[in-house]
Amino acid sequence: MLAMNCFKAGTLEDCIRQQAIELGFDHCRFTHARTPGTWPSYRSWVDAGMHGKMEYLARHSAKKADLSTVLPQVKSVITLAVSYFPGDSGVDEIGEMPVGAKGTVARYARYEDYHDVLKPALVRLVETIQSMVGPDENHLYYMDTGPIMERDLAQRSGLGFVGKHTNVISRDLGNWFFLGEILTTLDLKPDEPEKNRCGTCTRCLHACPTDAILEPFKLDARRCISYLTIELKGSIPEDLRSSIGDRIFGCDDCLAVCPWNRFAREGNLMHSARRDDLKRPDLLALLELDDEQFKKSFQGTPMMRSKRRGLLRNVCVALGNVGDEQALPALEKAKCEPEPLIAEHAQWAIDQILKRHTSSESQ
Numbered sequence: 233m234l235a236m237n238c239f240k241a242g243t244l245e246d247c248i249r250q251q252a253i254e255l256g257f258d259h260c261r262f263t264h265a266r267t268p269g270t271w272p273s274y275r276s277w278v279d280a281g282m283h284g285k286m287e288y289l290a291r292h293s294a295k296k297a298d299l300s301t302v303l304p305q306v307k308s309v310i311t312l313a314v315s316y317f318p319g320d321s322g323v324d325e326i327g328e329m330p331v332g333a334k335g336t337v338a339r340y341a342r343y344e345d346y347h348d349v350l351k352p353a354l355v356r357l358v359e360t361i362q363s364m365v366g367p368d369e370n371h372l373y374y375m376d377t378g379p380i381m382e383r384d385l386a387q388r389s390g391l392g393f394v395g396k397h398t399n400v401i402s403r404d405l406g407n408w409f410f411l412g413e414i415l416t417t418l419d420l421k422p423d424e425p426e427k428n429r430c431g432t433c434t435r436c437l438h439a440c441p442t443d444a445i446l447e448p449f450k451l452d453a454r455r456c457i458s459y460l461t462i463e464l465k466g467s468i469p470e471d472l473r474s475s476i477g478d479r480i481f482g483c484d485d486c487l488a489v490c491p492w493n494r495f496a497r498e499g500n501l502m503h504s505a506r507r508d509d510l511k512r513p514d515l516l517a518l519l520e521l522d523d524e525q526f527k528k529s530f531q532g533t534p535m536m537r538s539k540r541r542g543l544l545r546n547v548c549v550a551l552g553n554v555g556d557e558q559a560l561p562a563l564e565k566a567k568c569e570p571e572p573l574i575a576e577h578a579q580w581a582i583d584q585i586l587k588r589h590t591s592s593e594s595q
């Protein structure tokens with residue numbers, strides 16, 4: 233009934249947008265499905281190896297150039313945004329000195345897994361579109377998992393612009409939102425593209441703890457803390473460990489300093505999925521988790537992605553950076569873990585704490 237009524241609102245595009253907003257999306261825009269003009273620079277980025285061990289990015293690169301390999305006869309892409317800005321109560325300052333042995337988790341991960349939260353709304357939107365246009369058209373939805381250049385499509389649809397930190401910024405959501413897309417065989421009228429609005433600002437480049445933003449619009453993922461703490465499955469390069477600080481899952485620093493966040497606003501979809509307990513978890517308690525307890529604590533959250541071995545590896549690094557002698561017994565125990573990845577990082581953390589202890593005693 234809703235779908236039929238909304239045709240009174242105007243065009244098919246107006247109708248889809250209205251449905252999307254009613255389902256809780258914060259933005260809904262349209263673009264054509266042709267190859268993004270930025271694809272060659274994406275390919276060069278992959279060829280330079282800056283995607284690190286994220287092999288799927290290289291594997292997907294041809295598909296990203298030609299969306300018809302993903303959905304035959306595709307003509308348009310519907311781009312969607314969902315805010316995860318937690319409101320002022322959820323904002324923490326970057327650059328604050330770590331207090332005690334607590335870890336920092338990226339803001340997007342302080343919720344139930346967004347794939348689970350967004351999927352029902354995306355499915356519902358696809359079903360609604362299907363009911364409006366009939367069975368002859370095809371549609372396919374994605375949330376960051378598909379072989380599509382979602383940031384570039386978001387900019388081309390006018391949803392936001394790619395900032396110098398390489399993430400998408402919306403003029404009225406700031407940096408805190410998820411993207412979703414629906415590829416469709418419908419020939420929808422494209423919206424006006426957005427243009428870059430960074431101006432002379434370079435805050436994100438200076439804020440990055442590991443100098444991962446090599447120059448505007450060029451991120452070396454191999455140096456990025458989000459990659460190191462989530463995507464990388466093996467050992468974290470030693471020269472980058474101290475810059476990771478107390479971050480145990482992802483990093484927000486380049487996003488958090490962006491002046492466009494003054495326009496950030498809370499959305500509807502993520503609100504009830506908040507997990508405020510994940511804001512500053514206790515590092516020593518995390519180090520105690522066995523497989524079962526890890527699952528119990530993080531099932532249904534993005535933190536499952538790192539698995540226990542990855543998270544405890546990160547916890548060891550954080551303890552090496554912010555822990556004191558009180559952390560040594562737990563680290564000694566972790567050093568005897570059957571999982572070599574955890575044992576190696578535990579040894580590194582012990583060495584760091586002892587080094588700090590020795591130098592403070594000699595002063």
Ligand code: SF4
Binds near residue numbers: 439442455457
């Ligand atoms: S997420 Fe953190 S480490 Fe990665 S580019 Fe941004 S500031 Fe640098």
Ligand code: SF4
Binds near residue numbers: 429433436486490491
């Ligand atoms: S911090 Fe400044 S340079 Fe970086 S993305 Fe935001 S506006 Fe652009």
